[in-house]
Amino acid sequence: MAADYRPLCLLARAAAGGKREGRGGGPPRTPLSLMSQGRRGLGRSASPAFCDKTGPHAPRSSQAAAMSALRFLLLVLGLVAGTAQAQAPAPVFRDCPVCPEMISVPAGTFVMGEDGPRPETRPAHPVTLDRPFALGRTEVTFDQWQACVAAGACPGGQDDHGWGRGSRPMINVTHADAQAYARWLSALTGHVYRLPLEAEWEYAARAGTTTPWWFGDTLSPGWVNCLHCVTEPWKDHASAPVASYPANPWGFFDMHGNVWEWVADCWTPDHQTPAGPGPCRDGTIRGGAWYHIKAVSQSASRARNPLPVWSYIVGFRVLREIP
Numbered sequence: 001m002a003a004d005y006r007p008l009c010l011l012a013r014a015a016a017g018g019k020r021e022g023r024g025g026g027p028p029r030t031p032l033s034l035m036s037q038g039r040r041g042l043g044r045s046a047s048p049a050f051c052d053k054t055g056p057h058a059p060r061s062s063q064a065a066a067m068s069a070l071r072f073l074l075l076v077l078g079l080v081a082g083t084a085q086a087q088a089p090a091p092v093f094r095d096c097p098v099c100p101e102m103i104s105v106p107a108g109t110f111v112m113g114e115d116g117p118r119p120e121t122r123p124a125h126p127v128t129l130d131r132p133f134a135l136g137r138t139e140v141t142f143d144q145w146q147a148c149v150a151a152g153a154c155p156g157g158q159d160d161h162g163w164g165r166g167s168r169p170m171i172n173v174t175h176a177d178a179q180a181y182a183r184w185l186s187a188l189t190g191h192v193y194r195l196p197l198e199a200e201w202e203y204a205a206r207a208g209t210t211t212p213w214w215f216g217d218t219l220s221p222g223w224v225n226c227l228h229c230v231t232e233p234w235k236d237h238a239s240a241p242v243a244s245y246p247a248n249p250w251g252f253f254d255m256h257g258n259v260w261e262w263v264a265d266c267w268t269p270d271h272q273t274p275a276g277p278g279p280c281r282d283g284t285i286r287g288g289a290w291y292h293i294k295a296v297s298q299s300a301s302r303a304r305n306p307l308p309v310w311s312y313i314v315g316f317r318v319l320r321e322i323p
């Protein structure tokens with residue numbers, strides 16, 4: 001499978017057999033009408049280098065000017081409609097004792113994507129999210145997943161690769177598995193849980209910032225669990241317990257790195273127009289993982305992953321709709 005999966009080096013399948021069908025039904029309810037996206041045309045540039053350990057930091061030149069213009073546009077939009085740039089972290093809550101901790105984020109406008117060398121992350125364009133929502137403070141953990149397994153609503157038996165379970169991010173789950181977990185939370189709590197749209201995910205990852213990482217233009221060791229980025233006590237090349245690295249300004253942990261995160265949208269080869277939740281063959285994962293170089297962990301980073309394929313580098317976090 002996935003012979004044409006361009007960033008093949010991104011996907012390390014967990015075990016022999018490589019995939020298993022997850023349980024669960026159709027696509028999540030997704031309020032695409034909540035989101036409006038601006039569009040811009042762009043020129044071409046070099047192909048991405050996800051597996052290049054030197055990192056694809058890139059040629060910006062004329063694109064830098066375009067990005068500056070977009071940032072100015074965002075500022076103007078913020079003055080008119082109120083961007084979330086100055087928001088302080090909202091209180092953490094959870095809907096039940098075994099539910100994930102959630103943080104609410106406000107409606108707002110932000111610049112999604114970037115005008116860098118990777119076609120799948122282009123173009124940078126303004127996006128407005130018209131309604132607030134709450135997103136998981138961390139990736140869903142093994143412990144949280146186990147509550148769903150115990151309730152008979154999620155499949156069990158996923159390998160932890162000897163790293164331990166507990167507060168490590170849940171891995172080796174298909175897109176359908178992640179949706180099953182969200183449906184279980186919905187039934188348990190009476191609220192609507194689902195996977196985030198790409199725009200919602202990136203909005204929360206950026207937390208009002210426009211730099212490649214929420215903390216700036218460069219990444220120093222100890223800020224993100226990515227390849228050659230980690231410090232003790234977690235060894236390079238493994239997941240870390242969630243929340244082991246600093247949270248972003250809105251309180252979300254590990255939006256950069258640790259494990260990739262399934263989102264609701266099907267894959268699109270660029271960042272201009274969201275595909276929505278399908279049906280489709282290929283889904284989208286966001287944020288990079290411990291397996292990849294630091295450039296892959298940036299806010300705009302995204303990759304394709306076939307929906308039935310599970311991996312030890314892919315997990316997820318859930319979104320809760322706010323009526």
Ligand SMILES: [Ca+2]
Pocket residue numbers: 139254255256257258259260261287288
């Ligand atoms: Ca992550």
